[in-house]
Amino acid sequence: MTENFAAFLYLVSGVLFILALRGLSHPTTSRQGNMFGMVGMAIAIVTTLLLAGPSFGSLVLIVLGIAIGGAGGAIVAKRIPMTAMPQLVAAFHSLVGLAAVMVAAAALYAPEAIGIGTVGAIHGQALVEMSIGVAIGAITFTGSIIAFLKLDGRMSGKPIMLPSRHLINIALGVIMVALVIGFAVTESHVMFWLIVLVALALGVLLIVPIGGADMPVVVSMLNSYSGWAAAGIGFTLQNLALIITGALVGSSGAILSYIMCKGMNRSFISVILGGFGGESGPAGADDLGDRTVKQGSAEDAAYLMKNAGRVIIVPGYGMAVAQAQHALREMADKLKEEGVEVKYAIHPVAGRMPGHMNVLLAEANVPYDDVFELEDINSEFAQTDVAFVIGANDVTNPAARDDKASPIYGMPILNVDQAQTCLFIKRSLGSGYAGIDNTLFYKDNTMMLFSDAKKMVEDIVKSLND
Numbered sequence: 001m002t003e004n005f006a007a008f009l010y011l012v013s014g015v016l017f018i019l020a021l022r023g024l025s026h027p028t029t030s031r032q033g034n035m036f037g038m039v040g041m042a043i044a045i046v047t048t049l050l051l052a053g054p055s056f057g058s059l060v061l062i063v064l065g066i067a068i069g070g071a072g073g074a075i076v077a078k079r080i081p082m083t084a085m086p087q088l089v090a091a092f093h094s095l096v097g098l099a100a101v102m103v104a105a106a107a108l109y110a111p112e113a114i115g116i117g118t119v120g121a122i123h124g125q126a127l128v129e130m131s132i133g134v135a136i137g138a139i140t141f142t143g144s145i146i147a148f149l150k151l152d153g154r155m156s157g158k159p160i161m162l163p164s165r166h167l168i169n170i171a172l173g174v175i176m177v178a179l180v181i182g183f184a185v186t187e188s189h190v191m192f193w194l195i196v197l198v199a200l201a202l203g204v205l206l207i208v209p210i211g212g213a214d215m216p217v218v219v220s221m222l223n224s225y226s227g228w229a230a231a232g233i234g235f236t237l238q239n240l241a242l243i244i245t246g247a248l249v250g251s252s253g254a255i256l257s258y259i260m261c262k263g264m265n266r267s268f269i270s271v272i273l274g275g276f277g278g279e280s281g282p283a284g285a286d287d288l289g290d291r292t293v294k295q296g297s298a299e300d301a302a303y304l305m306k307n308a309g310r311v312i313i314v315p316g317y318g319m320a321v322a323q324a325q326h327a328l329r330e331m332a333d334k335l336k337e338e339g340v341e342v343k344y345a346i347h348p349v350a351g352r353m354p355g356h357m358n359v360l361l362a363e364a365n366v367p368y369d370d371v372f373e374l375e376d377i378n379s380e381f382a383q384t385d386v387a388f389v390i391g392a393n394d395v396t397n398p399a400a401r402d403d404k405a406s407p408i409y410g411m412p413i414l415n416v417d418q419a420q421t422c423l424f425i426k427r428s429l430g431s432g433y434a435g436i437d438n439t440l441f442y443k444d445n446t447m448m449l450f451s452d453a454k455k456m457v458e459d460i461v462k463s464l465n466d
Helices: 003-023 027-052 056-079 082-109 124-151 165-186 189-207 212-237 240-263 268-272 298-306 317-322 325-337 356-363 374-383 453-465
Strands: 310-315 341-346 371-373 386-390 421-426 446-450
Touching: 003 027, 003 240, 027 056, 027 240, 082 124, 082 189, 082 212, 124 165, 124 189, 124 212, 165 189, 212 240, 240 268, 298 386, 298 421, 298 446, 298 453, 310 325, 310 356, 310 374, 317 325, 317 356, 317 453, 325 341, 325 356, 325 453, 341 356, 341 374, 371 374, 421 453
Parallel strands: 310 341, 310 386, 341 371, 386 421, 421 446
Antiparallel strands: none
16 A cells, blocks of 8 residues: 555545544434544554554454454443443543553654664654653543542542642653653653653642542543644654544544633633642531421422423433433423423533533433523523422532632532522432532522432322322
């Protein structure tokens, strides 16, 4: 295969990747987008193999690696529940970062294989590309592991504030720049691995200060990092497909992170630098004394919603855990039969990754026209009879709007407390993922429905049928 024809095929795969991103931007076209992406990747892989022309032994190893990786991915994709998808994405990002480190190391020790010089005489441009790629890859690796641990509940969702953390991060950043320059000049293997070690430490320090409520943005940010790491290594390998793919992932992840930061009233620069958690201590909302809540039953909830003019449903991670989306759609259908106007309100970071709730609702065949984003529906809560919150905690917490001492202050919330009545399904009064109490529980117009989300919704449906 000629290099010109290979470049053309890489261009075709790049166009398919762009079409994939476009398709994934809406639930109705997501399947088509996935198909474009898979076809594009298949073209890129086959083109790379034909262009490289590996020996039979190398080809066997490559095919074996693809088979093992593909089989592992297929098994995980089949078995993983939708509720665990955020931590799965974070785990996969860590693998991308690790792959970047391994490829850079391979290029350092065997530069002849990819035509960038010989050991001790690697092209200066390749050394710079290699060092940047390995640095971003190592940061992505450890940062994604911390994100996985937080998302999976193996680490506290509260921000972990280290003393003088900003000074430490700045010092490590300066050291890394010095090491990159030194490596580019000397090609020192010791400096290469020092870059890796410093980047690994920096990845941890950037993510641990970030609270659980902001973790969806972190997932998006790490997605961007993994893309730039791949692009950097693509330059080292002189592989156009890897450069295109990495740049697309990196830029789209950065844009999504920016959009989410804007929607959450956060600083984009602060996210990149690991300053998301802020310096504030626990929210004042945590000290609520012996305040009481109003508790209701499925019958109470059914009566209130059946006699309402408008009901807005607010799904959250609790709905995902209970797999209540199908029962929820059945409840909505029953209410519509009673003449009730039913809408769904989605917060930008509902769940634990962007689009989490949208996917679950689409899985239950909820009409797309019934689903609205925060900025489109927030003004309607004041004219709503019932806000039905199912498992959404931090994104409905009035402390984010009213309590300047709260770690989540400034984050836009769904104003469910402005509805005439707020029904809140939750197992207990436990804090949300951000680790702070929700003042919504104690408001006069809030009725708590303590139960498993799916069971409570099913009981409400039974009451509606009676």
